[in-house]
Amino acid sequence: LPLLVPAYLWLTVAIFLPLSAMVFFSFMTELPLSGKAWSFTLDNYATFFSQGLYRTLLLASLRLGLEVTLWCVVIGYPAAYVLAKVFRGRSREAIFLLVILPFWSNGLVRIFSWAMVLREGGILDTALNAVLPFKINIDLMYSYPAVIIGLVHTYVPYMVLTCYLTLQAIDDSLIEAGRSLGASRLQMLKRVIIPLSMPGLVAGAA
Numbered sequence: 001l002p003l004l005v006p007a008y009l010w011l012t013v014a015i016f017l018p019l020s021a022m023v024f025f026s027f028m029t030e031l032p033l034s035g036k037a038w039s040f041t042l043d044n045y046a047t048f049f050s051q052g053l054y055r056t057l058l059l060a061s062l063r064l065g066l067e068v069t070l071w072c073v074v075i076g077y078p079a080a081y082v083l084a085k086v087f088r089g090r091s092r093e094a095i096f097l098l099v100i101l102p103f104w105s106n107g108l109v110r111i112f113s114w115a116m117v118l119r120e121g122g123i124l125d126t127a128l129n130a131v132l133p134f135k136i137n138i139d140l141m142y143s144y145p146a147v148i149i150g151l152v153h154t155y156v157p158y159m160v161l162t163c164y165l166t167l168q169a170i171d172d173s174l175i176e177a178g179r180s181l182g183a184s185r186l187q188m189l190k191r192v193i194i195p196l197s198m199p200g201l202v203a204g205a206a
Contacts, residue, residue, distance in 0.1 A: 068151045069205045075152065076159030076204060081193070083160070084167035085175075099160050102153070111150065118146050159204035166200030167193070 025031060026045070030038035048054045083095055102110065117123045120139035129135055140146045170193065178188045194201075 064147070064151070067148060068155060071148065071152045072156045072159040072204065073201065076156045077163050077197075077201065080160045080163035080167055080200070084164050084170075085172075096164075099157050099164075102157055107154070110153065114146070114150055114153065115141060118149070159201075162204040163197060163200040166197040170196050 027040050027042070028038045029041050029043070030036040032038060079099075083092060083099070087095055115122075118138075118140040119125075120137055120141070122138075124140075125136075125138040128138065140149075174192055174196075175188060178192055183191070
């Protein structure tokens with residue numbers, strides 16, 4: 001437990017305190033640092049929910065978050081399972097290195113790379129036109145799918161890492177015992193693997 005103190009301290013300072021301050025300030029008429037008299041109020045939330053623009057933005061943000069989370073689960077969980085239970089030795093190390101490689105690159109570099117792929121006349125457009133017998137124009141720049149792709153590319157490594165840790169902790173003897181009792185792969189996935197790896201899924205989705 002003492003070894004976890006620095007991690008929890010960092011999470012408290014970097015995440016919990018700023019979010020708590022934002023929630024606290026949302027109930028104020030004025031910011032404390034403004035030098036003006038302030039009091040607690042619910043008018044800010046009443047204004048937020050009474051204006052259609054804010055409701056639209058809230059629903060759009062929730063939709064975007066759910067779609068990105070779903071795609072991260074669809075891509076990240078199978079990748080984490082293969083990494084934890086299929087690959088062994090140096091193959092696992094090489095794949096694991098590819099998973100954490102995006103953490104070593106700058107976010108602007110990744111965005112610019114996707115711009116080269118998704119823009120009209122980009123890598124994706126050129127590759128498809130080289131293969132297909134007819135010409136198509138693909139320009140996903142500044143579109144909703146481009147936002148999904150960029151966010152999934154950013155967050156799917158976190159999903160892979162959290163799911164990998166929980167899947168790696170599952171004893172292989174449990175899987176072997178289930179198979180020896182006649183459980184199918186789907187039954188093992190539903191009754192053993194997914195329930196035991198649920199903490200990783202929740203952590204990755206959060």
